Amino acid sequence: MKVSVLQENLAKGLNIVSRAVSPRSTLPVLSNVLVATDEGRLRLSATNLELGITCWIGAKIEEEGSTTVPARTFTELVGTLSDQQVEMSLSVRTQTLNVHSGSSNTDLKCIDSQEFPPMPTPDSGDAIPISVNDLKEMIQQVAFAASTDEARPILTGVLVTVNGDELTMASADGFRLSVRKANLSSSTSRPQLAVVPARALSELARIISDGDQMVDMILPPDRGQVIFQMQDIQLVSQLIEGTFPDYEQIIPRSKETRSVLSTSSFLKACKQAEIFAREGSHIARINITPGGELKPGSIMISGQSEETGSSQSEMDASIDGSPLLIAFNVRFLREVLEVVKTPEIALETSVDTAPGIIRPVGDDSFLHVIMPMHLGS
Amino acid sequence: MSIHILPPEVASQIAAGEVVERPASVVKELVENSLDAGATQISVTVKEAGRGLIEVADNGSGISLDDLPLTVSRHATSKLSTADDLFQIATLGFRGEALASIGSVSHLTLTSRSRDSDQGGKLRVDGGHISAVEPVGVPEGTVVKVADLFYNVPARLKFLKKDVTERRHIEEFVARYALAYPGVRFQLRQEDRHTIQTSGNGDRREVLASLYSLELAQQMLEVIAEYEQLTITGFTSAITFTRSNRREIILFINGRWIQDTALVTAVVQAYHTFLMVGRYPQSALFLELPPELVDVNVHPTKAEVRFRNRDHVFRGVQRAVRRALLAHTPVPDISRESFGPASDPVDFQRMDQAWPSPDQDFQQGQLHWEPRDRQLDESRVPLLRLIGQVAATYIVAEGPDGLYLVDQHAAHERILFEQFLQQRQTSIPSQVLLEPSVVEFSAAEASLINDQLPVLGTLGFQVEEFGLNTFLVRGIPQILAGIEPGAALRVLVEDFEEDETPLQAEFEAKIIARVCKRAAVKGGQTLSVEEQRVLVEDLEACQSPRTCPHGRPTMIHLSVDLLERQFGRRGAR
Ligand SMILES: Nc1ncnc2c1ncn2[C@@H]1O[C@H](COP(=O)(O)OP(=O)(O)OP(=O)(O)O)[C@@H](O)[C@H]1O
Ligand SMILES: [Mg+2]
Numbered sequence: 001m002k003v004s005v006l007q008e009n010l011a012k013g014l015n016i017v018s019r020a021v022s023p024r025s026t027l028p029v030l031s032n033v034l035v036a037t038d039e040g041r042l043r044l045s046a047t048n049l050e051l052g053i054t055c056w057i058g059a060k061i062e063e064e065g066s067t068t069v070p071a072r073t074f075t076e077l078v079g080t081l082s083d084q085q086v087e088m089s090l091s092v093r094t095q096t097l098n099v100h101s102g103s104s105n106t107d108l109k110c111i112d113s114q115e116f117p118p119m120p121t122p123d124s125g126d127a128i129p130i131s132v133n134d135l136k137e138m139i140q141q142v143a144f145a146a147s148t149d150e151a152r153p154i155l156t157g158v159l160v161t162v163n164g165d166e167l168t169m170a171s172a173d174g175f176r177l178s179v180r181k182a183n184l185s186s187s188t189s190r191p192q193l194a195v196v197p198a199r200a201l202s203e204l205a206r207i208i209s210d211g212d213q214m215v216d217m218i219l220p221p222d223r224g225q226v227i228f229q230m231q232d233i234q235l236v237s238q239l240i241e242g243t244f245p246d247y248e249q250i251i252p253r254s255k256e257t258r259s260v261l262s263t264s265s266f267l268k269a270c271k272q273a274e275i276f277a278r279e280g281s282h283i284a285r286i287n288i289t290p291g292g293e294l295k296p297g298s299i300m301i302s303g304q305s306e307e308t309g310s311s312q313s314e315m316d317a318s319i320d321g322s323p324l325l326i327a328f329n330v331r332f333l334r335e336v337l338e339v340v341k342t343p344e345i346a347l348e349t350s351v352d353t354a355p356g357i358i359r360p361v362g363d364d365s366f367l368h369v370i371m372p373m374h375l376g377s
Numbered sequence: 378m379s380i381h382i383l384p385p386e387v388a389s390q391i392a393a394g395e396v397v398e399r400p401a402s403v404v405k406e407l408v409e410n411s412l413d414a415g416a417t418q419i420s421v422t423v424k425e426a427g428r429g430l431i432e433v434a435d436n437g438s439g440i441s442l443d444d445l446p447l448t449v450s451r452h453a454t455s456k457l458s459t460a461d462d463l464f465q466i467a468t469l470g471f472r473g474e475a476l477a478s479i480g481s482v483s484h485l486t487l488t489s490r491s492r493d494s495d496q497g498g499k500l501r502v503d504g505g506h507i508s509a510v511e512p513v514g515v516p517e518g519t520v521v522k523v524a525d526l527f528y529n530v531p532a533r534l535k536f537l538k539k540d541v542t543e544r545r546h547i548e549e550f551v552a553r554y555a556l557a558y559p560g561v562r563f564q565l566r567q568e569d570r571h572t573i574q575t576s577g578n579g580d581r582r583e584v585l586a587s588l589y590s591l592e593l594a595q596q597m598l599e600v601i602a603e604y605e606q607l608t609i610t611g612f613t614s615a616i617t618f619t620r621s622n623r624r625e626i627i628l629f630i631n632g633r634w635i636q637d638t639a640l641v642t643a644v645v646q647a648y649h650t651f652l653m654v655g656r657y658p659q660s661a662l663f664l665e666l667p668p669e670l671v672d673v674n675v676h677p678t679k680a681e682v683r684f685r686n687r688d689h690v691f692r693g694v695q696r697a698v699r700r701a702l703l704a705h706t707p708v709p710d711i712s713r714e715s716f717g718p719a720s721d722p723v724d725f726q727r728m729d730q731a732w733p734s735p736d737q738d739f740q741q742g743q744l745h746w747e748p749r750d751r752q753l754d755e756s757r758v759p760l761l762r763l764i765g766q767v768a769a770t771y772i773v774a775e776g777p778d779g780l781y782l783v784d785q786h787a788a789h790e791r792i793l794f795e796q797f798l799q800q801r802q803t804s805i806p807s808q809v810l811l812e813p814s815v816v817e818f819s820a821a822e823a824s825l826i827n828d829q830l831p832v833l834g835t836l837g838f839q840v841e842e843f844g845l846n847t848f849l850v851r852g853i854p855q856i857l858a859g860i861e862p863g864a865a866l867r868v869l870v871e872d873f874e875e876d877e878t879p880l881q882a883e884f885e886a887k888i889i890a891r892v893c894k895r896a897a898v899k900g901g902q903t904l905s906v907e908e909q910r911v912l913v914e915d916l917e918a919c920q921s922p923r924t925c926p927h928g929r930p931t932m933i934h935l936s937v938d939l940l941e942r943q944f945g946r947r948g949a950r
Pocket of ligand 2: 406409410469470471475476
C-alpha cells in the first residue's frame with residue numbers, strides 16, 4: 001500500500017472512527033484502526049465488535065493495500081504533523097507503516113488486516129432515508145432516558161419503529177419513558193422495528209457530519225444489525241435482542257391537571273432544587289396551585305437536603321384542573337427539560353402516585369413520562 | 378401431711394443439684410480444683426457425653442492420705458478458714474462443696490499423692506457413701522473419676538440435652554479455661570477423640586489459634602489496659618471479624634469465668650458504629666481486681682459476681698476494648714517488611730509495629746479516655762486528592778500522610794449505607810416504577826416478605842401481595858433505582874438462613890446492608906474521573922469511612938514513611 005492524504009482529513013477521520021476503538025480489548029487488533037484503499041478513497045475502520053465506525057477520506061493511491069494501525073499512537077502522531085501532505089507506505093513483509101510528512105518520518109508496527117473483523121457491506125436495498133436534523137434531535141430527546149443497567153439489556157436500547165412514513169424512537173429505564181416521532185420523506189413498504197443500543201445512537205449523533213442532509217438507516221434482515229450510512233461515514237451496531245416493553249399502555253390516557261409554564265424558568269427552578277436534592281434523595285416537590293379570579297396559577301418547586309439546606313422557587317403557570325403536591329426525581333425533570341425545544345411545556349398530572357407527562361406546547365411529536373416518587377409511610 | 382427431716386442422701390442430692398447441673402459443671406468443678414492445686418497439666422477425659430465417665434487428672438499439689446476423706450465431705454475445704462476470708466477469695470473454690478456434691482450423685486473415685494509423701498491413696502464415694510482410704514502407688518497429683526453421673530437422680534438425667542449439646546458445653550468450658558490459663562497444658566479427650574490440646578507455654582495467642590484457627594487468632598486484637606486497680610488483658614476481634622451472637626464474648630475475673638450481661642454490653646458498646654446491628658465481636662477479656670473489690674459468693678455455681686464499683690469496671694472494659702479498636706482500626710496499613718497480600722489487610726502483628734501499640738502509651742501512663750469527638754476524628758479520613766483508578770476496582774488517592782487505596786465497591790457500600798440511615802431518620806423516598814413488576818418467590822421467602830411488608834414500606838419498597846407466593850413491586854427505594862426491581866426485592870430475602878426468624882431491628886439492618894451491597898458499584902466497573910471524585914468526596918463525608926457495613930476495610934493506607942522505607946530513602950542520605 002502506498003497512499004498520500006491530507007493531514008486534516010486523516011486527523012478528522014481518525015477522530016471519528018476512534019470512538020469505536022476498544023482500548024482494553026483482549027483482542028489486540030481491536031485497538032487498531034483498519035487503513036485500506038477502497039475504490040479511490042482511503043477507508044478507516046474501527047470496531048469493538050458491538051459498534052463499528054468506518055470513514056472514507058480522499059486519497060491519492062499509488063498502490064492498493066491494507067493494514068491495521070494502533071489507533072492511539074496513530075491518532076496522536078497525525079495530530080502532531082504540521083505539513084499538509086501525509087504519505088504512507090506499507091512494508092507488507094514486516095507490517096510496518098512508514099508515515100512521511102514534511103521533515104517527519106515515522107515507522108509504525110502494524111497488525112495484518114486479515115485479522116481485522118470484517119465490516120458489513122450494506123446492500124442498499126431497503127434503506128430508509130432520514131433527515132439529519134430529525135435524527136439528531138430524536139436521538140437527543142430519547143437516548144438519555146435509556147437505562148444504563150446492564151442487568152436489563154433491553155432497556156439500554158432505544159426502540160426504533162418504522163411504520164409507513166412514520167419513524168418512532170422510544171426509550172425507558174423503568175422510571176421514565178421518552179417517545180419521539182418524525183415523518184419520513186418517503187413511505188416504507190413494510191413496518192420494521194429494532195432495538196438499537198442507546199450508546200450507538202449517541203455516537204451516531206456525535207459523528208454525523210455537517211455536510212450531510214440525509215442518513216440512510218438499513219436493517220438487513222436476520223443480521224441483528226443496524227447500519228447508518230452517510231456520504232463518507234458508516235456506523236454499524238449490533239441490535240439488542242428481546243422484546244421491548246409495550247410502552248403505549250404506560251402512557252396515561254387521562255389527566256386531572258394540565259399546567260402550562262415556561263420551559264426555561266421550569267428548567268432553572270429544577271436546577272436550583274437539584275443543588276439541594278443532589279445528596280441523597282434527589283427529590284423535588286412540586287406544588288401545583290391553580291389560579292383564581294384575580295391570581296394566576298403557580299407552581300412551586302422545592303428541594304432540600306439535611307446538610308446543605310433547602311431551596312424553593314415559584315413561577316406563574318396557567319393551570320387547568322385541581323391542586324396537587326407531587327414529588328419527582330429532579331434529575332429526571334431536568335434532563336427532559338434540557339431537550340425540549342419549545343418555549344413552553346405542559347405538565348400533565350392526575351394524583352401523586354400517577355405518572356406525570358411532559359409535552360412541548362404546540363408540538364405533538366414528543367412526549368415524556370416520569371413516574372413520581374413517594375415519601376415512605 | 379407431716380413435716381419430716383429429709384434423709385441425708387436426699388438432702389445432699391438436692392444440694393448437689395445446685396452445684397452440679399450437667400456434666401459440664403462436673404468438669405468445671407474438677408478443673409477448678411486442679412487449677413487451685415497449682416497444676417501445670419490438666420487432662421480431661423469424657424465418655425458418653427459425661428454421663429458415662431468424666432476423668433480429670435492433674436499434676437498439682439495432691440492431697441495427703443489423711444486429708445483424703447475430708448475432701449469429699451461437705452464444707453471441707455483447705456482454701457478458706459474464717460468468715461473474713463470470704464471477702465478475700467483468691468482461689469476458684471472456697472465452699473468445700475463440690476466433691477461432696479458430685480460424690481452424692483455418681484460413683485466417684487479420688488486418687489491422689491501429695492507432693493511431700495511417697496504414698497498415694499485412693500477413695501471411693503458411691504452415691505454419697507464414702508469408702509475407706511486404700512494406699513496405692515501413683516504419681517504426684519490427683520485423678521478424679523466420676524462415673525455414672527446422676528445414676529441415682531433420674532430426674533436430672535432426663536433433663537440432660539442431646540449428647541452433642543452436652544459435649545459442646547464441656548468443650549466450651551475447657552476452651553475458656555485453656556485460654557485463661559495459657560501456662561497450663563490442657564488436654565480434652567471426648568469419646569476417644571482429642572478435641573482440645575494446648576502446649577502450656579504461656580502464649581495466649583497460640584492457645585487462640587489452637588482453639589479456633591490461625592486465621593482467627595491473627596484477626597484478634599490485643600487488649601491491655603489498667604485503670605485504678607483494674608487490669609484488663611486479652612483479645613477482641615478486629616472489626617472485620619464478627620459473630621452473629623454474643624456467645625463468644627467471654628469474661629474472666631481473677632481467673633474465674635463469669636457471666637455478666639452488663640460487661641458483655643460494655644464490650645459490644647465499644648464497637649459502636651464499627652459493627653452492623655446484629656453482628657457481635659468475639660472477645661476474651663481477663664480482668665484482674667483486688668479480691669476484696671469483687672464478691673464471688675453470690676451464685677451457687679459462682680458464675681456471677683458482684684462488684685464493689687460496677688461502673689468503674691463497666692467503663693474500664695468499654696475503654697480498654699475501644700482503645701484496642703482505635704489503635705488498630707485506622708486504615709489498615711501495609712507492613713514495613715513486605716507488601717502483604719491485600720486480602721490480609723489487618724494482620725495484627727504487622728500492624729502492631731505500624732501503630733503505636735496500646736501498651737506503649739500504657740507504659741507512659743497516658744490512660745485517659747479520649748473524648749467522643751476525638752474518636753470520630755480518628756475514624757474519619759483526611760481530605761484526599763484523587764489520582765485515578767486501578768484495575769477498574771480500586772481508587773488511588775493522596776492524603777496529607779501518604780497514599781490511600783480505596784476499594785470502590787466497599788467504599789460505595791459505606792456511602793450508600795450512611796445515606797440510607799440518614800434518610801431513614803425522616804423517610805426513605807420510593808421511586809414508583811413505570812410498570813409494576815411481578816416477582817415470584819419460594820414459599821419461605823414469600824412468608825418472610827409477608828411478615829415484613831410494613832418494614833419494607835418504611836424502607837421505600839412498595840410491595841403488594843399478588844397471588845400465591847407472588848408479589849407486585851410498585852416502587853423501590855430511590856437508591857436502588859437502576860436495578861431491576863425484581864432483583865432488588867429478591868436480594869432482600871434470599872438466603873436468610875433456614876430457621877432464621879430475624880429480629881425486627883436485625884432484619885432492617887440486614888436489609889439496608891444488602892440493599893447497599895447490591896446498589897454499590899462493583900469491582901471491575903470503570904468509573905469516570907467525575908464518578909471517582911464524587912466517590913472519594915462522599916467517603917470523606919462518611920461517619921465511619923474506614924469499613925463497609927459488613928466490616929470489611931474500605932481502604933488501605935501507605936504512609937509516606939512506609940514508602941520512603943520501601944524505596945530505601947530512609948537513612949540513605
Ligand atoms: N485436684 C486437687 N488437687 C489437690 N487438692 C484438691 C483437689 N481437688 C480437691 N482438692 C482438695 O479438696 C478440697 C475440697 O474440694 P472441693 O472442690 O469439694 O471444695 P473447694 O474447692 O474447697 O470449694 P468449692 O466447693 O467452692 O469448689 C479442696 O479444698 C482441696 O483441698
Ligand atoms: Mg472446688
